[in-house]
Amino acid sequence: LVLFLFSFLLAGLRRSFRLSIRDKKTNKSMYECKKSEQYDTADVPTYEEVTSYRRKHSDRHRLVVLVGPTGVGLNELKRKLLISDPQHYSVTIPHTSRTKRHPETDGVEYHFISKHLFEADIQNNKFIEHGEYKGNYYGTSFDSIRSVLSKNKVCLLDVQPHLLKHLRTAEFKPYVVFVKPPTIERLRETRSNAKVISGKEDKNSSKPFTEEDFQEMIRASQVMELQYGHLFEKVIVNDDLMVAFIELKQTLRKVETESHWVPVSWAHS
Structure with missing residues (x-):
């Protein structure tokens, strides 16, 4: 009987806690990760209270940040967005x-x-x-x-994921899209004749993809997702550029018209 009463009271407390959280109309997440030399302590996922946010017509657009390993197609996706609507999208x-x-x-x-x-x-x-x-x-x-x-334009930016912590402010309210590669078999099939830009500073410098490039792309993608996945609001696999572009554009349209979870401090600033 004592065990039954204890279980009953415990269940009631759990239910009351869930209801109190729901009544606040906030969603709280707790992330944990083990110590690793790969992790910057400033990037370690922590407890963060969030709330529903929907952009008002008078608000500035949210900054759109594209993240992904070298060669995954960030520049191509940005270029397609710019061409599709140059009055709406822009870059720095x-x-x-x-x-x-x-x-x-x-x-x-x-x-x-x-x-x-x-x-x-x-x-x-x-x-x-x-x-x-x-x-x-x-x-x-x-x-x-x-x-x-x-x-009043949507700013498209691609940066290394360790820089996201500097952009996650109420001013920019970044919406982060992680673009990841398909399987290495698909990379071999679809990109063997393509070229990769070797650096941002020299956009005219490019070279054909190698097997090492494909392996590094997969490895870097896995590390990014493991270390920074808690900051990604959308993940798109760039298996086919046109399909990925359509998915990205549809996603960004929803960012402007639908509600999304953001840190409480972003919504109340």
């Missing part, structure tokens, strides 16, 4: 310290600034990402993201 204009070339225009291909100013902006944390290539700096600034959003 990067900064560089290199000399402007003919017929480049400042503020079109790049924002051309001096090396001294670039280094000062690095010190002032004005870049979400930056690097050096052939003695010149290249980078994407936070202000370049704000510039796109201020024009």
Whole structure:
């Protein structure tokens, strides 16, 4: 009898707890992971309270962040989105310290600034990402993201996943899409004659895919999903570029018209 009463009371407490959580209209998730040298402590998934958010017509668009391993097709997907609706989608204009070339225009291909100013902006944390290539700096600034959003456009950005923590703010409200490769067998079938861009800084530098590229793409994808999967709101397998593009565009349309879970701090700012 004592055991029966204890079980009955425990069940009632569990039910009351579930009801109290439901009444708050919030969804809470707890993630756990073991210590690993692969994990940046700032990226370790933690307890986070979320609430339902639906963009108002007067609100700025949410930043759309595409994440995926090199060669998976992020540039191709961005290009298709831009071509499909250039008045609605846009990308950031990067900064560089290199000399402007003919017929480049400042503020079109790049924002051309001096090396001294670039280094000062690095010190002032004005870049979400930056690097050096052939003695010149290249980078994407936070202000370049704000510039796109201020024009009432959807800003498309692709970054390394460890940078997501700098974008997860109430200002940007990023919607993160993870683009992953298909099986290595499908990669061999569909991309053996394709080429991969070797780096962001030199978009004209490309080379044919190798077996090592395919293996690295699969490995990097697995690591990204393991380490940062809790930040991905949508996962798309890029087996067929057109199919992946259609799925991505449909997903982004829902981001603008439907409710989604976001951290409480994003909705109340």
